[in-house]
Amino acid sequence: MKLPSKKPGAPLWAALGEHKSTLISVGCFTALINLLMLVPSIYMLQVYDRVLSSQSTTTLWVLTLMVVGFFVYIGGLEAVRSFIVIRVGNQLEKTFNLKVYRAAFERNLRQRDGAAGQALGDLTQLRQFITGPALFAFFDAPWFPIYLAVIFAFNVWLGVMATVGALLLIALAILNERLTHATLAEASGFQQQSTQLAGSQLQSAESIQAMGMLGALRQRWFSLHGRFLDLQNKASDTSAVITATSKGLRLCLQSLVLGLGALLVIEGQMTPGMMIAGSILMGRVLAPIDQLIAVWKQWSGAQLAYQRLDGLLREHPETPTPMPLPVPTGQLAVEQVSAGPPGRNLATLQQVHFALAPGELLGVLGASGSGKSTLAKVLVGVWPTLGGHVRLDGAELSQWDRDALGPHIGYLPQNIELLRGSIAENIARFGELDGIKVVEAARLAGVHDLILRLPQGYDTRLGEEGVDLSGGQKQRIALARALYGDARLIVLDEPNSNLDSHGEAALANAIVQLKAQGRTVVLVTHRSAALAQADKLLVMNEGRMQGFGPARDILHAMGQAPAQRPLQAGGGA
Numbered sequence: 001m002k003l004p005s006k007k008p009g010a011p012l013w014a015a016l017g018e019h020k021s022t023l024i025s026v027g028c029f030t031a032l033i034n035l036l037m038l039v040p041s042i043y044m045l046q047v048y049d050r051v052l053s054s055q056s057t058t059t060l061w062v063l064t065l066m067v068v069g070f071f072v073y074i075g076g077l078e079a080v081r082s083f084i085v086i087r088v089g090n091q092l093e094k095t096f097n098l099k100v101y102r103a104a105f106e107r108n109l110r111q112r113d114g115a116a117g118q119a120l121g122d123l124t125q126l127r128q129f130i131t132g133p134a135l136f137a138f139f140d141a142p143w144f145p146i147y148l149a150v151i152f153a154f155n156v157w158l159g160v161m162a163t164v165g166a167l168l169l170i171a172l173a174i175l176n177e178r179l180t181h182a183t184l185a186e187a188s189g190f191q192q193q194s195t196q197l198a199g200s201q202l203q204s205a206e207s208i209q210a211m212g213m214l215g216a217l218r219q220r221w222f223s224l225h226g227r228f229l230d231l232q233n234k235a236s237d238t239s240a241v242i243t244a245t246s247k248g249l250r251l252c253l254q255s256l257v258l259g260l261g262a263l264l265v266i267e268g269q270m271t272p273g274m275m276i277a278g279s280i281l282m283g284r285v286l287a288p289i290d291q292l293i294a295v296w297k298q299w300s301g302a303q304l305a306y307q308r309l310d311g312l313l314r315e316h317p318e319t320p321t322p323m324p325l326p327v328p329t330g331q332l333a334v335e336q337v338s339a340g341p342p343g344r345n346l347a348t349l350q351q352v353h354f355a356l357a358p359g360e361l362l363g364v365l366g367a368s369g370s371g372k373s374t375l376a377k378v379l380v381g382v383w384p385t386l387g388g389h390v391r392l393d394g395a396e397l398s399q400w401d402r403d404a405l406g407p408h409i410g411y412l413p414q415n416i417e418l419l420r421g422s423i424a425e426n427i428a429r430f431g432e433l434d435g436i437k438v439v440e441a442a443r444l445a446g447v448h449d450l451i452l453r454l455p456q457g458y459d460t461r462l463g464e465e466g467v468d469l470s471g472g473q474k475q476r477i478a479l480a481r482a483l484y485g486d487a488r489l490i491v492l493d494e495p496n497s498n499l500d501s502h503g504e505a506a507l508a509n510a511i512v513q514l515k516a517q518g519r520t521v522v523l524v525t526h527r528s529a530a531l532a533q534a535d536k537l538l539v540m541n542e543g544r545m546q547g548f549g550p551a552r553d554i555l556h557a558m559g560q561a562p563a564q565r566p567l568q569a570g571g572g573a
Contacts (some may be wrong), residue, residue, distance in 0.1 A: 019088050027139065029081040034143035036074050037284060038150065041277035043067040048273030081136075089130035093123055100309065103316035109382065110342035118192055119312050122305035129302035134295035141288040147281045154274040155264055158257060162278075162285050165253040169246055169289040176242045176296050180235040184300045187231035194224040239296065246293050250286045257282045322401050328393045328408050330358040330488035330520035332379070337388035339378045347386050349374045350543045356536070358488070359518040361511060363531040363551065366540030372524045373414055375540070376493040379522060380411045392489060407431075410487035412495050416474045420463025423451055427458075427480045437485055444513060445480035446506020447473075471498035476506070483510065490514060491522045508532060 043063060051060045097120070104119040129135060144166060152159030198221050208214050261275030270278075292299075333355045338347040349371040356362055366372050377383040378390060381397040389396050392405075406429075418426050427438045438458065442448040450473060454460040462469070469477070475498045482490055496507055511533050514521050525531065537554040539547040547554050 019091070022084060022088055026081055026084050029077050029084070030136075030139040031143065033074055033077050033081070034140060034146060036070055036077075038147070038281075039067055039070045039074075041150070041280045041284075044280060045271075045273035045277040048276055049271045050273075082131075085135060086131045089127040092130065093127045096123055096309075096313075099313065099318065102318070103312050106316040107312060110384075118195075119309060122309050125305045126302055126309070129298060129305075132298070133291075134298040134302075137288060137291040137295050138299075141292055144285045144288050147284045151278055151281050151285070154278050155261075155270050157264065158260060158270075158278050161253070161257055161260055162282050165249070165257075165282070166285055166289060168249060169286055169293070172242050172246045172249075173289060173293050173296070176239055176293055177300075179238045179242075180296065181300055183231050183235040183238075185304055187228050187235060188301070188304050190224055190228035190231065194221055194228055197221050197224060239293075243293050246290050250283075250290050253286060254279060254282050322399050324404060325395055325400060326393070327486070328405070328488045330356075330518065331393050332356040332489060332520055332522075333389075333391040333394070334379070335389045335391065337375075337378060337390060338386045339374055339383055340386060341374075342383055345386065348543050349378065351388075352540075352545055353388070354536075354538060354545075354548050356520050356522075358520055359515055360535045361515055361521045361523060361533055363534035363537045364522060364524040364540065365526065365537060366546075369542070370540040371543040372540055373493055374543070376411075376413070376491050376522065376524050379489070379491050380409055381405075382411075407485050408488045410482035410484070410490035410492075412475075412478050412482040412492045414493045414497070416471070416478045416498075418462050418469075418474055418477060420461075422456075422459050422461055423454070423477060424458040426462060426477060427484055429481060429484060438480075441480045441484040442477075444483050444510050445476055446503070446510060447476040447480050450476065472500060472503055475499060476503055479507070479510070483514070487519065489520050489522075491524075493524045494526075495523070496525060 043066075046063050047060065050056075051063065100119050100123050107119075148159060148162055148166065151162045208217060258275065258279045261270060261278050264270040265272055265275050334353055337349065337352045339349040340347045352371075352375060354362070364372050364375065374383065378385060381390075381402070391397075392400070397405075419430070421430065424433060424435070424438050427441055428434065435458075439448060442451055442458075451458055451460070475495065479492070479495055482492065496504055499507060511521060511523070515533060523531070523534070531537070531551070534551040536549060537547070537551045538545065539554060547557060
């Protein structure tokens, strides 16, 4: 049996260590329960050797009442032991729920591998293992030598048979682990991949249906899922053979020990009571080992879940909350920043540097793939830098508490993602709902009247079973979310890609008001109207700065009159 790794700093192991005294008490309860499980054998021994020979009903009644009392006591101990591990499991999940959620969120943010959702399922699986019967099998297994010792006290040959049987079952348990562990681990990996693939495909159901892609994608998913099923079946078949073998061996040994006991009784080496008690104890010797084999799949699953969680929490440890900083004014400095997609050392943005004063509007231009969206993500701290610094009011973004800084950052990504909830909750960023601020942001984004025309206005539900909005409606509501509250730095990545002429006019009006309020705005766009109020322009080409300066100078250098605002090709990174 391979135990979870006890590495320095392992957060899960440390949490279990905090419950050390509780787990010790569970072990004490287990020891007492296993000692009391000798009672049935002693009862049978006394009935056969004392009651039947003396024909004393009084002795029978006393012994029966005693054994019933012991069984009631054993049942109480079992219940208390279950209550303890249930509470330990629940406390462990409560302790790590938020930590795992945070770490899974960071992994998804950095890697976008789709495996983040598995983490919470792994935590639930661990809790179920701790609170289920599988754990008790491991607690009970070390106590079978007690029953062996009692059998040896009855007769050496009976003890030898029980020992041989126990060793055979232990060998089967080890064989089961050796033959199934690697297969189950590989199957678990394919299961995760197939689940992630199915989830990503179902998110694009409309495109798949329209272009007849379902058959090909379903086959691609099933090829992964089929490999999972094949490996799972292989491990299950192996485990089933070993489990059936162990069960048959256990039943056979219980009968053989009864036969051997009868032979020893005939030869006068044992009493009939010892024969019956030995048969019962043989069952107690073999049952825990047999149970271990039966629950081995649960143990393997819990072990894999532990390893995944441990790796996740090590990869994304909790960081101390930075010291609170004053509310930012919006002064932005980008110092020789290089950046790229998280998890890769390839820089798609190289040596970018500029500065903006509060209230300035920067327009970012460039062809598709020039690094515009990468820059937008870096400015709001979504992607880390590979080199250089992004400073807000002189402090690097990593020095800010994200929860404290978030309300002062407005961000509109290219891919609009409105969350399940009401429109008002989305605009308010799912924080404390301030109706005045929600309406103010909606008016600033020019979407207030549009929202009022929806079925329930600001209370209209989005997401599952909610209203389906058009691309332009989503973009304007997401713009209101970016402008909500007191955002001092606002980064808008192609905010007009889905807007009609009315939406364009509303965006232009919003930009005028933002500048008047002294908010710093970075606008990534390829449309001319939105750049009418730009103070500075940044031209990107293949991840590098091709030009930066006052808008009039940059336009002049590009050979365009100030009245002619540039129309650059393509959005995207």
